[in-house]
Amino acid sequence: MSQTTSHRPAPAAPDCAIRLSGLHRRFPGRGGVSTKALDGVSLDVAAGEIFGIVGRSGAGKSTLIRCVNLLERPDSGEVFVLGEDMLMLGDRALRERRRGIGMVFQHFNLLSSRTVADNVAYPLEIAGIPAAERAPRVAEALSLVGLSEKAGAYPAQLSGGQKQRVGIARALAPRPRILLCDEATSALDPETTQEILGLIKRLRDKLDLTVLLITHEMAVVKEICDQVAVMEAGQVVEQGRVFEVFTRPQHPTTRRFIADTIGYAVPPGTVSRLPAARPGEERRLLQVLFAGPNSTRAVISEASRRFELDLDIISGRIDAIGEEPFGLMALAAYGATAQIDAAIAWFGELGLTVTPVNEGA
Numbered sequence: 001m002s003q004t005t006s007h008r009p010a011p012a013a014p015d016c017a018i019r020l021s022g023l024h025r026r027f028p029g030r031g032g033v034s035t036k037a038l039d040g041v042s043l044d045v046a047a048g049e050i051f052g053i054v055g056r057s058g059a060g061k062s063t064l065i066r067c068v069n070l071l072e073r074p075d076s077g078e079v080f081v082l083g084e085d086m087l088m089l090g091d092r093a094l095r096e097r098r099r100g101i102g103m104v105f106q107h108f109n110l111l112s113s114r115t116v117a118d119n120v121a122y123p124l125e126i127a128g129i130p131a132a133e134r135a136p137r138v139a140e141a142l143s144l145v146g147l148s149e150k151a152g153a154y155p156a157q158l159s160g161g162q163k164q165r166v167g168i169a170r171a172l173a174p175r176p177r178i179l180l181c182d183e184a185t186s187a188l189d190p191e192t193t194q195e196i197l198g199l200i201k202r203l204r205d206k207l208d209l210t211v212l213l214i215t216h217e218m219a220v221v222k223e224i225c226d227q228v229a230v231m232e233a234g235q236v237v238e239q240g241r242v243f244e245v246f247t248r249p250q251h252p253t254t255r256r257f258i259a260d261t262i263g264y265a266v267p268p269g270t271v272s273r274l275p276a277a278r279p280g281e282e283r284r285l286l287q288v289l290f291a292g293p294n295s296t297r298a299v300i301s302e303a304s305r306r307f308e309l310d311l312d313i314i315s316g317r318i319d320a321i322g323e324e325p326f327g328l329m330a331l332a333a334y335g336a337t338a339q340i341d342a343a344i345a346w347f348g349e350l351g352l353t354v355t356p357v358n359e360g361a
């Protein structure tokens with residue numbers, strides 16, 4: 001590289017559909033104090049992957065997803081989509097590239113005065129595609145979401161799930177390679193949420209889409225994502241393969257999200273029925289997350305022997321993320337405080353995740 005060439009990072013690898021690096025975005029706030037919506041966010045989304053970004057309200061998720069198609073421009077950082085530096089594009093080229101990036105919204109954003117078919121045709125009209133070409137594209141998109149028979153209906157005549165199907169069909173009509181989903185299921189009931197998530201997954205498989213979705217629900221991530229990034233205060237605090245993040249969460253925020261999702265609560269009334277600790281000993285309630293090769297029973301009996309503890313199993317269940325099973329168990333540990341601490345450390349060495357349970361829970 002010559003001395004005079006300004007430094008630009010290497011473009012994304014061919015299998016990387018979206019590369020965001022070092023994104024910063026501030027918004028002016030009240031009293032001259034600005035908000036750091038994005039504070040140095042970097043992530044790579046591989047082609048064909050469903051990548052979830054999870055975080056509480058205000059974490060910066062919407063700002064981040066809107067940076068992918070530059071509806072929001074970062075103050076600094078790099079945005080590569082399908083190997084192309086989005087920030088280097090002129091207005092016309094950017095409008096063109098945006099057609100390859102479909103977007104699905106929480107509140108569907110349908111035009112109430114247009115029929116379902118005309119809503120789906122809308123982005124094609126904007127793109128200047130002639131009417132004769134639009135009709136088959138609309139039919140194709142509606143068929144993909146299973147709503148062909150509703151082509152002539154108006155949004156007010158549809159259920160929430162059907163409205164979101166129209167929203168998805170509209171996003172698919174320009175035949176994008178990337179789909180951005182902004183809380184796409186947050187306005188839907190649990191059953192319809194499952195239906196829409198299943199649809200998104202099938203569409204990814206069928207159309208070889210790359211999907212970037214944002215959500216405040218870890219259950220959505222557990223259901224369909226391959227990878228996840230956890231955001232807090234404008235930063236990614238943890239990211240990785242969904243199974244890894246669920247079974248070996250590192251950051252306290254991730255642990256809280258997971259606890260809310262897979263239910264760390266001990267069954268009601270259980271604690272009051274447990275025997276008290278003997279004098280000089282402690283009773284501690286623990287949640288243990290098992291994944292991988294270590295068998296639950298062998299680990300618990302071994303820990304009991306090694307650390308001279310009584311370990312009572314008070315609840316347990318098996319769950320799965322994708323095809324991979326994991327076990328979640330609540331234990332009451334009785335013994336000397338130092339021995340309980342040592343057992344927890346040993347569980348950790350075996351790759352199990354141990355979380356203390358609040359006795360009042």
Ligand SMILES: Nc1ncnc2c1ncn2[C@@H]1O[C@H](COP(=O)(O)OP(=O)(O)OP(=O)(O)O)[C@@H](O)[C@H]1O
Pocket residue numbers: 027028035036037055056057058059060061062063064216
């Ligand atoms: N246009 C804006 N003007 C001023 N502040 C903004 C703007 N957009 C976002 N913010 C602020 O930036 C921070 C991140 O907002 P953002 O909407 O990206 O978070 P989020 O994780 O998507 O939250 P939510 O789920 O509530 O939408 C928040 O503090 C928000 O108030």
